[in-house]
Amino acid sequence: MMSKIVRSMTRPLYPFIILFGAYLVVHGHLTPGGGFQGGAVAASAIALLVVAYGGTRMFRKGTLTAMESSGLIVFISLAMVGMATVFFYNFLANGGPIFGEAIFYGPNPGYFNTAGVIPLMNMAVGLEVIGGLGVIIIALGKKAFEVME
Amino acid sequence: MNFTEHIPILVIALPLFAAFLTPLMGKISRKAPRYFATAVFVIVAFLVVLLANMVYSRGTEPIIYTLGSQNDTIFRIVLEIDAFSIFMALIMAIVSLAVSIYSWAFVDKYSGQDKFYTLLLLVAVGSYGMVLTGDMFNLFVFFEISSIALCGLVAFRTERGESFEAAFKYMAYSTISGLLLLFAVGIFYSQYGVLNIAKIAEGVGSGPFNELNKIALGLLVTVFALKAGSVPFHMTTPDAYSEAPGGVAALYVAASQAGLYALFRTCFTIYRPVITTETIGWVVIILGVLSMFVGVTMALVQKDIKRLMAYHAISQTGYMLLGVGVGIAVLGNPAALDAYGKMAMEGGIFHIINHAMYKGLLFLTAAAIFYRVGTRNLNEMRGLAHTMKFTTIFFMIGALSIAGIPPMNGFSSKLMIYESVYQFSPILSAIAMLVSVLTLASFVKVFYSAFMGPKNEKVDAKEVPMSMLVGMAILTGVIIVFSLFPGLVVDTIIKPAVEALLHGWPIAGGM
Amino acid sequence: MFFGIDTGSGVWNAVMLLLFLAIAILIAFLLRSMGIRGHRKRVHAGEPFYFGNEVPESAYIKASNVYWGFIKAMEKYYKPVMAEHTGNVNDYMAWLVLTMAGILLVIFFM
Amino acid sequence: MRKSVAFGGLLLVFAFLLIAAVNLHGFGDPTNTEMDDYFIHNGQRQTGANNIVTSVVFDYRGYDTLGEATVLFTAVSGVLIALRKEGGEE
Amino acid sequence: MIGNAPYIVVGFIIFLGLYTAIFKRNLIKIVMGITLVESGVNLFLITLGYRTGGGAPIFTQATNMHMVLPTPQALTLTSIVIGVATTALMLSFIVMIYKHYKSIDAKDVRRLKG
Numbered sequence: 001m002m003s004k005i006v007r008s009m010t011r012p013l014y015p016f017i018i019l020f021g022a023y024l025v026v027h028g029h030l031t032p033g034g035g036f037q038g039g040a041v042a043a044s045a046i047a048l049l050v051v052a053y054g055g056t057r058m059f060r061k062g063t064l065t066a067m068e069s070s071g072l073i074v075f076i077s078l079a080m081v082g083m084a085t086v087f088f089y090n091f092l093a094n095g096g097p098i099f100g101e102a103i104f105y106g107p108n109p110g111y112f113n114t115a116g117v118i119p120l121m122n123m124a125v126g127l128e129v130i131g132g133l134g135v136i137i138i139a140l141g142k143k144a145f146e147v148m149e
Numbered sequence: 150m151n152f153t154e155h156i157p158i159l160v161i162a163l164p165l166f167a168a169f170l171t172p173l174m175g176k177i178s179r180k181a182p183r184y185f186a187t188a189v190f191v192i193v194a195f196l197v198v199l200l201a202n203m204v205y206s207r208g209t210e211p212i213i214y215t216l217g218s219q220n221d222t223i224f225r226i227v228l229e230i231d232a233f234s235i236f237m238a239l240i241m242a243i244v245s246l247a248v249s250i251y252s253w254a255f256v257d258k259y260s261g262q263d264k265f266y267t268l269l270l271l272v273a274v275g276s277y278g279m280v281l282t283g284d285m286f287n288l289f290v291f292f293e294i295s296s297i298a299l300c301g302l303v304a305f306r307t308e309r310g311e312s313f314e315a316a317f318k319y320m321a322y323s324t325i326s327g328l329l330l331l332f333a334v335g336i337f338y339s340q341y342g343v344l345n346i347a348k349i350a351e352g353v354g355s356g357p358f359n360e361l362n363k364i365a366l367g368l369l370v371t372v373f374a375l376k377a378g379s380v381p382f383h384m385t386t387p388d389a390y391s392e393a394p395g396g397v398a399a400l401y402v403a404a405s406q407a408g409l410y411a412l413f414r415t416c417f418t419i420y421r422p423v424i425t426t427e428t429i430g431w432v433v434i435i436l437g438v439l440s441m442f443v444g445v446t447m448a449l450v451q452k453d454i455k456r457l458m459a460y461h462a463i464s465q466t467g468y469m470l471l472g473v474g475v476g477i478a479v480l481g482n483p484a485a486l487d488a489y490g491k492m493a494m495e496g497g498i499f500h501i502i503n504h505a506m507y508k509g510l511l512f513l514t515a516a517a518i519f520y521r522v523g524t525r526n527l528n529e530m531r532g533l534a535h536t537m538k539f540t541t542i543f544f545m546i547g548a549l550s551i552a553g554i555p556p557m558n559g560f561s562s563k564l565m566i567y568e569s570v571y572q573f574s575p576i577l578s579a580i581a582m583l584v585s586v587l588t589l590a591s592f593v594k595v596f597y598s599a600f601m602g603p604k605n606e607k608v609d610a611k612e613v614p615m616s617m618l619v620g621m622a623i624l625t626g627v628i629i630v631f632s633l634f635p636g637l638v639v640d641t642i643i644k645p646a647v648e649a650l651l652h653g654w655p656i657a658g659g660m
Numbered sequence: 661m662f663f664g665i666d667t668g669s670g671v672w673n674a675v676m677l678l679l680f681l682a683i684a685i686l687i688a689f690l691l692r693s694m695g696i697r698g699h700r701k702r703v704h705a706g707e708p709f710y711f712g713n714e715v716p717e718s719a720y721i722k723a724s725n726v727y728w729g730f731i732k733a734m735e736k737y738y739k740p741v742m743a744e745h746t747g748n749v750n751d752y753m754a755w756l757v758l759t760m761a762g763i764l765l766v767i768f769f770m
Numbered sequence: 771m772r773k774s775v776a777f778g779g780l781l782l783v784f785a786f787l788l789i790a791a792v793n794l795h796g797f798g799d800p801t802n803t804e805m806d807d808y809f810i811h812n813g814q815r816q817t818g819a820n821n822i823v824t825s826v827v828f829d830y831r832g833y834d835t836l837g838e839a840t841v842l843f844t845a846v847s848g849v850l851i852a853l854r855k856e857g858g859e860e
Numbered sequence: 861m862i863g864n865a866p867y868i869v870v871g872f873i874i875f876l877g878l879y880t881a882i883f884k885r886n887l888i889k890i891v892m893g894i895t896l897v898e899s900g901v902n903l904f905l906i907t908l909g910y911r912t913g914g915g916a917p918i919f920t921q922a923t924n925m926h927m928v929l930p931t932p933q934a935l936t937l938t939s940i941v942i943g944v945a946t947t948a949l950m951l952s953f954i955v956m957i958y959k960h961y962k963s964i965d966a967k968d969v970r971r972l973k974g
Contacts, residue, residue: 032821034823034824065846076162101818143952217830225830287834290837297945297949298844301949307956317953331901341802388972428767429770447742556681568669595723597726776883791867791868792867810917813930823937845946849948
């Protein structure tokens, strides 16, 4: 439990941190970033909450573990759908119904609708990383407070 | 979609998918994860057998499965599966199946069963990934999965501080070793610009044995000997084995043998052309002899039954290192390789599967004793043979086998090692026999103090539940088959494995 | 070979051994059946004889004492080896680094 | 005594690291770059991603990424096992 | 020789990490040492892929077509995540060790020996 200043600043700030993390995740195939980085940024918002409020009022562990498991299941399912050819085949690239626009060698302004399964995998991994790191932070913080007493 | 084409990846992807699903299964009911996980292990064992059938029908040519796309194989991650890989996968399939059935009753009284079975599946995934992969960095990733999952399992019994101590020590050790492995991978990458093992092997073979490759070899030998639990790095092994709950110790044996796999793969597949002197073979042999001797002598003074068996696991690892080490030492000498090197390697590799079976069985019986008596201290138990009849029989079979008493399978592999190593160096063979005698002595001690003597009225030591007996019976059945038909086993799975190791890997695909 | 293995200098066949064992047991039974049928055991035969003292409640030796003599004789070896297993993480790390240095040294200058 | 021996071993390992450092390819001048050049030149066409690192992570070496996500999952399971409610018995 | 200074720095970081793991008795410091080794290895992988004057391998509005190698960056990403996972696990073990032993000194945490 930190001081009032930290708490009142945390409250408006943390949605923006999560938003920035989400931006990194969904633009992972165009700009620096991706599932892991964006997920880690978003999980830092959870860390901020844990530090500021000293408790776990905002996120429940059950939700986060469900996010983690579902992200991973989506990830491996995407890989398994590609098994019509081989495991991890990028079946949406260059002509799929979503993210299927084709691009060719050379610089370009960055088209969002490209890269096939990669954005989907980024999102799945982002979900997993938010859930996983969030659970670790909350569990560790809770136990540490408990042990210190 | 042709199903058989995808079996190699399904062996890894299926338990992985199941591991992600298991926490959700735990929300349905308390017992759902155990039946789910066991069903998955059965299916995976079936797939491994199918895959083995495919591999053995192809001779020394490995199966290559490219991940991601079919076109640019050399730049993608590949699975390369030859007879030696599938041999290790078979061990893991049998042991993981037995352990998962055994654990039904054993973890029943603990909370967190869904996570227990998740980690059990992940240990299996780690080992399968390590033995089936054809990519150096991928080997590192699965090495880490296997170590981390094992550490989580070691810390399963939260009421004891010792389990966290053991988990921390093992974790610190395996993390450092994983990082050294990554450093070696970096050295290979900097020189050859690829991560494919076959391509690295071509690069290593094409040039002289330069300084960088020497350093990488040193690091790799250290890392994989540590994973296998060889002597100067064995310190955390007994801790982790003895604190692992129930059957996990048996799984641990199989998982640590993936380290042996990687060590032999390094020496034979990557460094085969440049090993012309006996030095590297002697490094492995000395690690092996030290493991054998220190392991068995330390086991003799233990009074904790699982710790004693853990030291024996170290000691038996020494036999494998000795056998295959002789094979490595004579690699540059084709005449000696044909005369006794191959036989030594066959003995060492046969010992791997024998060891996984009988040591797994012994750990399961030790956990059964702990389950009923509530202590691992040999001083506090006696007369268990009066009530735990089946466990006694299983223990006797395992103990006779590990001591190398003639009709059992332990004798066949040890005989092969003795006779071939004798032609290389008689002293080593004599040490191996001495260690075998001491092994028998310490198991006589365990048998005497745990099972013989007057009945202990203070504890209610009735027979263990059915699922635990089934788990032990699976391994016992394998041991009996191996004891009666050693020639069949050697001809069908051991000799192809040795041939595959000596043959090396072709490079997959073109540019 | 189907049942056995040939190590080059020796042969091993488990089924054959069990066969011989069965024959040996058969012979033993035959010999036994030729013995005197009316023999009776004497009283107290086969029980332990505690010279002079009273028979204790339990004469069961604890596991720690089983190989006392061997361990005592090997004390010179056991003392340093047991002392090396300190249980301290730092020492274990030191062993790791030392052995790695040794292996690197041997392989580098071979 | 023990400490100085350990420090000697550490120095020896450091010496080998330095030998490796001196023998490695020059900084900023990698020698074998076929694989990476292939990724740079074909990554956009094959996977459609502008960010080549992402296309390596999720397409060319996607299997490693699966393993990596699994490591995180394993660690979370391990943390939850280690820090779960006390007692063991339910 | 001087061109390889980054590799020498990497070696020094690994040396410092191993030193910390061997000579510091606080368990958290040992974890820090291991993390230091990990940082060294990550730095090593990144340095391997550098090309003089190269830009980031991202084509979105790229001006510099001379790019550094992408593979080491992907490997480093994997290695960082693995590092996070292991560190979290080790720290949670330390919390529990403190609970049971009331100490995180390596000299006190040695019930398992012999």
